[in-house]
Amino acid sequence: MLSIVGIGPGGYDDMTVRAVNAIKNADVITGYKLYVDLVRDLTGGKEVFCTEMRGEVERCKKAAEFAISGKNVALISSGDAGIYGMAGLVLKILEDHPEVETEVIPGVSACQSGGAVLGAPLVHDFAVISLSNLLTPWSLIEKRLEAAASADFVIVLYNPGSHKRKDYLSRACDIMLRHKSPETVCGLVKNISRDGETSSITTLERLKSTPVDMLTTVFVGNSQTTVINGKMVTPRGYRI
Amino acid sequence: MLSIVGIGPGGYDDMTVRAVNAIKNADVITGYKLYVDLVRDLTGGKEVFCTEMRGEVERCKKAAEFAISGKNVALISSGDAGIYGMAGLVLKILEDHPEVETEVIPGVSACQSGGAVLGAPLVHDFAVISLSNLLTPWSLIEKRLEAAASADFVIVLYNPGSHKRKDYLSRACDIMLRHKSPETVCGLVKNISRDGETSSITTLERLKSTPVDMLTTVFVGNSQTTVINGKMVTPRGYRI
Incomplete structure (x- = not known):
């Protein structure tokens, strides 16, 4: 077995x-x-x-x-x-x-453990995309970023950067900014559940210049994602 | 707490x-x-x-x-x-x-437990979409299906059907078929990890006429997804 x-x-x-x-x-x-x-x-x-x-x-x-x-x-x-x-x-x-x-x-998975640290970013439809082009052509990654952003998915980015790929997140943000507002709520979590865990909430505009590494997972909200008491929350649509 | x-x-x-x-x-x-x-x-x-x-x-x-x-x-x-x-x-x-x-x-989540039953469908970029329009306009669901299919995401469908929404999966398949081959490998898992768990592997063409309910999770492969020894497998790109 x-x-x-x-x-x-x-x-x-x-x-x-x-x-x-x-x-x-x-x-x-x-x-x-x-x-x-x-x-x-x-x-x-x-x-x-x-x-x-x-x-x-x-x-x-x-x-x-x-x-x-x-x-x-x-x-x-x-x-x-x-x-x-x-x-x-x-x-x-x-x-x-x-x-x-x-x-x-x-x-x-990191989209879940990181999401839980940030709050509840994945409560509506989402897309998971790795920015690593070791095994995937960058052109396909770009196509997926564009498609997911154009349909207002919440987007989770795995492997958002490394020593060799310092500007990949910035390039990804440029693509998403074609469809998503610069004020879109975004979150980052590093070293999830390990020593040195850190998280922050920012905007898509500021995410563009935020340094990240292979141990960071990045969350880009949809147009409804908001911040409630310091937590990143995507609503499902319930009336309360 | x-x-x-x-x-x-x-x-x-x-x-x-x-x-x-x-x-x-x-x-x-x-x-x-x-x-x-x-x-x-x-x-x-x-x-x-x-x-x-x-x-x-x-x-x-x-x-x-x-x-x-x-x-x-x-x-x-x-x-x-x-x-x-x-x-x-x-x-x-x-x-x-x-x-x-x-x-x-x-x-x-069902995308993981169902994926594990089927094999390894989510090893590359994927999108998770709920077909329930109780809280989401159907036009937005259609837009997300179209976008995800156009960029060759693996797609997981939650809530693919119910008594009132018998034809939703069929309509979703029509949209995905604009971009994905009718031969695209698909999988269904029902009653995951519970009594009466069943799973099957099919094609996107046949998925269109497959009955589903709220306890079914549907997986639509990307263009590289294949069947290996009866398992649904999406490759990451490693050379072996």
Whole structure:
């Protein structure tokens, strides 16, 4: 059995009971070292195979090998293993091994944990877009930003910037500003549920020049999103 | 303290540790009766205030009253309280009571639990759209469907149909078919994690005439989404 486990933002409390049990019941734990370290309390005495950043293919192949050999494997993904996570890659790697049983165990993704820190930004239709162009052409990312902004979606941006992509958020804001007001309520959360967690609420105009990194998740409201007692809130439409 | 608790699809195993503890530590539990019943094992001996369907405003106001009076309240939402959930409504109701401490506890939403049942449909950019026009004009829903389809998002449809809205999914498919191939891989999951859970994989063309109800979640792939060993998988772009 290969369990592809989303562990959420990192703390034990934000894991589902099913994720905790899958890790406890596994023979082998595989994952990105940083994330495996987050669940180290649960992995005591087990075989552990970690890789560093960018080692996605290597660790998924290794997890598949362990599972093919008959071991119970928990492949750890931060957030939700099915949202920009390892679930798709592992299922592809196991294409020629339909005999291996797999399960995807969902976890709390950054759009949820970050949203909860900010308030309730995702209470209406939303789009999730990664600004990383490592695996996706920038032209497609631009097209998605434009489409989502034009239809007044709340937009969540994953991987909004890095050392090499310092101006990507600014470019994304320019595209969204073609359709969204400069006063659109936006939020940022960094290091969600970890030491040094910070969050702030701003406007789309100011977001354009806000520095971000790979550990930041960005929320861009729709035209109805507002600030209530310091929280970012998108209304659903109820009359009270 | 008012905890707005997402309990996930319904089973204890799919709740986060934080959600379990918030319910255990609350003085009062409020929520839609069906969802409160799902966590009945955790609510023993506590005060419980339930309303029936459509009682959202009433139960959120009641939860706010309890919190204003100094009680620890857990307001239960199925899935994630921040995704089409009660979080926004409660924060609005408490607008004039900034002294009441609130926390949103994320849970596994249907796009995640349903996605995990199907495989890994959400591994790339996606849009979440509710087809319910109770609180949203249908023209805006159409606009969002068109925009998301035109930019090749994976699309998740919540509330795809009901007795009164039998043809909404069909109409939504017509809009998406303007931009997406009739062969686009689609998936349906009904009664996620509950008795009678069923799932199926189909095409966008066939989805158009597939009956659905309020307990069904619908997934429409992007142009790269494929079927691997019976699972719906959207690739991220890794080379293996």
